[in-house]
Amino acid sequence: MFINRLASSTRSVLGNRFRMASNSSVNNVCTGNGIINIDFLKKYNSSAPKYALSEESHARVEGIVNTINRRDVGQTEFLDAVHEVLDTIIPVFAKDPKYIEVFERLVEPERQIAFRVPWVDDQGKVQINRGFRVQMSSALGPYKGGLRFHPTVNISVVKFLAFEQIFKNSLTTLMMGAGKGGSDFDPKGKSDNEVMRFCQSFMTELYKYLGPDTDVPAGDINVGAREIGFLFGQYKRLTTCFNGVLTGKDLNWGGSLIRPEATGYGCVYFAQNYCDYRNVSLVGKKCIVSGSGNVAQYTVEKLLDLGAIPITLSDSDGFILEEKGFSREDIAFVMDLKNHKRGRLCEYLEYSKTAKFFKNEKPWGVPADMAFPSATQGEIDGEDAAKLIANGIQGVFEGANMPSTPEAIHAYKVAKLMYGPAKAANAGGVAVSGLEMAQNSQRQQWSREVVDEKLSGIMKEIFDMSLSSAKEYGLGDDVQSGANIAGFLKVADAMIQQGAV
Ligand SMILES: NC(=O)C1=CN([C@@H]2O[C@H](COP(=O)(O)OP(=O)(O)OC[C@H]3O[C@@H](n4cnc5c(N)ncnc54)[C@H](OP(=O)(O)O)[C@@H]3O)[C@@H](O)[C@H]2O)C=CC1
Numbered sequence: 001m002f003i004n005r006l007a008s009s010t011r012s013v014l015g016n017r018f019r020m021a022s023n024s025s026v027n028n029v030c031t032g033n034g035i036i037n038i039d040f041l042k043k044y045n046s047s048a049p050k051y052a053l054s055e056e057s058h059a060r061v062e063g064i065v066n067t068i069n070r071r072d073v074g075q076t077e078f079l080d081a082v083h084e085v086l087d088t089i090i091p092v093f094a095k096d097p098k099y100i101e102v103f104e105r106l107v108e109p110e111r112q113i114a115f116r117v118p119w120v121d122d123q124g125k126v127q128i129n130r131g132f133r134v135q136m137s138s139a140l141g142p143y144k145g146g147l148r149f150h151p152t153v154n155i156s157v158v159k160f161l162a163f164e165q166i167f168k169n170s171l172t173t174l175m176m177g178a179g180k181g182g183s184d185f186d187p188k189g190k191s192d193n194e195v196m197r198f199c200q201s202f203m204t205e206l207y208k209y210l211g212p213d214t215d216v217p218a219g220d221i222n223v224g225a226r227e228i229g230f231l232f233g234q235y236k237r238l239t240t241c242f243n244g245v246l247t248g249k250d251l252n253w254g255g256s257l258i259r260p261e262a263t264g265y266g267c268v269y270f271a272q273n274y275c276d277y278r279n280v281s282l283v284g285k286k287c288i289v290s291g292s293g294n295v296a297q298y299t300v301e302k303l304l305d306l307g308a309i310p311i312t313l314s315d316s317d318g319f320i321l322e323e324k325g326f327s328r329e330d331i332a333f334v335m336d337l338k339n340h341k342r343g344r345l346c347e348y349l350e351y352s353k354t355a356k357f358f359k360n361e362k363p364w365g366v367p368a369d370m371a372f373p374s375a376t377q378g379e380i381d382g383e384d385a386a387k388l389i390a391n392g393i394q395g396v397f398e399g400a401n402m403p404s405t406p407e408a409i410h411a412y413k414v415a416k417l418m419y420g421p422a423k424a425a426n427a428g429g430v431a432v433s434g435l436e437m438a439q440n441s442q443r444q445q446w447s448r449e450v451v452d453e454k455l456s457g458i459m460k461e462i463f464d465m466s467l468s469s470a471k472e473y474g475l476g477d478d479v480q481s482g483a484n485i486a487g488f489l490k491v492a493d494a495m496i497q498q499g500a501v
């Protein structure tokens, strides 16, 4: 297989880059000194000569890589995300070198905003956080992508997420550009009033850059219905405009049915399409799900609808194993615990007599048929992937953004697993955000059935497009490469048509 993710010479570099944070095996933000190693190009010369670059193209790609490594030094997550895409779209450059220049533009955000977020805590003390919005690409429409509030948020994390959004939003078939934002604010342990004051301060700076035809944020980690409400209230107060400037709104004031469910449902729809293609049934399949937030909850719900058996959930303290499989009542308990009581997952043990909790552990060693990583980036490394494969896993479908390290992806490919990469498999969330924007423009609200049918149609289209692009480039059923190629070509052609902007 010519898409051999990592030339051996790069493996040692990457191995160092994915050390886990100490103490908690679940608190797995990538660390290290990221660098894109140009050696990955060599594999094309040896195993796929038809995609070997000409000397001139090779020099240009090397030049781009050197510039990114120099300009974005230390931005590990961003460099990883660029590397992952670059590694899979070389065949496009080999076929038509005009796309190399477009890629060079695409890795430089159109605009990056960083700002101070002062807010007053319940003790009357002023707290300072840092806010970000990276407006990555407007080639296909207004900037679109979520906001993340988490202590690990920095420019590298926001840029990697904004970069992923380019390809993902392109795949949805809707007219959306790409952006992402957030703050290192940690809502854990904060009162509702503190969260409100933080959101108001955050929006007081950010609103200048937003608009329903300019930039439309939504939720991501730790930004859900509560935060979107506070952010929208402040936007309205500052602008006197009631419009679709945010998605993920409450149903009573412009939200879309199925938006909360969309990422999890969409990921399972994607898995179902892949299973159909491989003639595999999801019925009775044991599924490991990580995370216990928005994406994880609705992944479990849809797995139950389709007759699968979800057996794990996790948070940053560890994972729960419910050997018999979660029932609908069990998941209703988890939703109430996480979304309303804002509790910790280990409290599930007070409810279930059968569950076990594994403190500071990840669920990837549990024997199962399918895995749905739905917590955060870098949560499955090479060792985790080896455990999954040794236990006979058949498919990995990414609800989270970039949850698998390059070593893990390489292992999936060698084992010929069904691999649903994040940009394709979790695109259902932003797709229904796009549908929310359409409903807002029409001043209408569509029924649950209409939105769900559109979501499932979009997920099928994403799978079909990814597969057909892979086949067109002679990559078999390498859906990861196919998704990157299809997502890239649509944006790249738009950029060429719109001139050097
Ligand atoms: N919401 C959406 O529509 C979309 C989300 N995604 C991606 O899905 C993933 C989950 O997002 P979402 O469900 O919305 O977020 P939530 O905040 O609702 O839930 C996040 C879950 O992941 C866990 N988690 C977060 N950070 C870490 C960490 N460093 N280590 C271990 N566990 C962690 C949280 O545990 P704890 O409570 O302990 O922090 C929590 O269980 C993210 O990668 C996000 O970018 C992708 C597409 C759309």
Ligand SMILES: O=C(O)CCC(=O)C(=O)O
Binding pocket: 144, 145, 146, 147, 168, 216, 217, 218, 219, 220, 247, 401, 426, 427, 429, 430, 431, 433
């Ligand atoms: O719904 C949106 O606009 C963004 C969702 C998101 O942040 C993501 O796809 O990662």
